Amino acid sequence: MNAEKNLQNEALKSQYRRMASKYLYACYALLFIGVIAVLTSPLDFKPSFETPEVWFQRSGALMTVFALLAALLKDMGTQTLHKPGYFGDALKLEVLAELEQRFEWVFWFAFLFTVLGTLVWGYGDTYYKFVILHQR
Numbered sequence: 185m186n187a188e189k190n191l192q193n194e195a196l197k198s199q200y201r202r203m204a205s206k207y208l209y210a211c212y213a214l215l216f217i218g219v220i221a222v223l224t225s226p227l228d229f230k231p232s233f234e235t236p237e238v239w240f241q242r243s244g245a246l247m248t249v250f251a252l253l254a255a256l257l258k259d260m261g262t263q264t265l266h267k268p269g270y271f272g273d274a275l276k277l278e279v280l281a282e283l284e285q286r287f288e289w290v291f292w293f294a295f296l297f298t299v300l301g302t303l304v305w306g307y308g309d310t311y312y313k314f315v316i317l318h319q320r
Contacts, residue, residue: 193275200265200279207261208283211254211290218250218297222304226316237309240316244304251297258290 225243226236265280266272304311 196275197279200276201283204261204265204279204283207257207264208286208290211257211261211294214250214254214257215290215293215297218247218254218301221246221250222301235309236316237312240312241305241308244301244306244308247301248298248305249301251294251301254290255294255298258287258294262287 222240222243225240230236230239262280265276265283
C-alpha cells in the first residue's frame, strides 16, 4: 500500500517537473534569442536604408523585450508550482525546491539582460561608433 502511494507521488512529481521544465526551457530560449539578436546585429541583416549603428541600437530593444518575457515566464513557471499566499501542495513544493536554483538563475540573467539591453537600446549607436568603428 505504501509502495503504491510512493509510486503515485513520484509520478505526480515527474509530471510537475515536466511542466516546470517547459517554462525553464522557454526562458532559456528567450534569453538566448535576446543575446543572439545583439551579437548578430553587426552582420549584414539590416535593411539598406539603416546604418549599422542604429541597427545595433535596435537590437538592444529586442534583448530587453526577450529578457522581460523570460522573467515573466519564470514567474509563471514558479506560480504553477506554488502561488504565494495560498497553501501549497507538498509534492509541488518539493519540485519547486529542486528547481528553485534554476529559476533563480533565470531571474538574474533576465535582470542582467534587461539592463544591458536597455543600455544598448539607449546608447548603442554611441557605443558602436566609439568602440567598433575605432577598431578598424
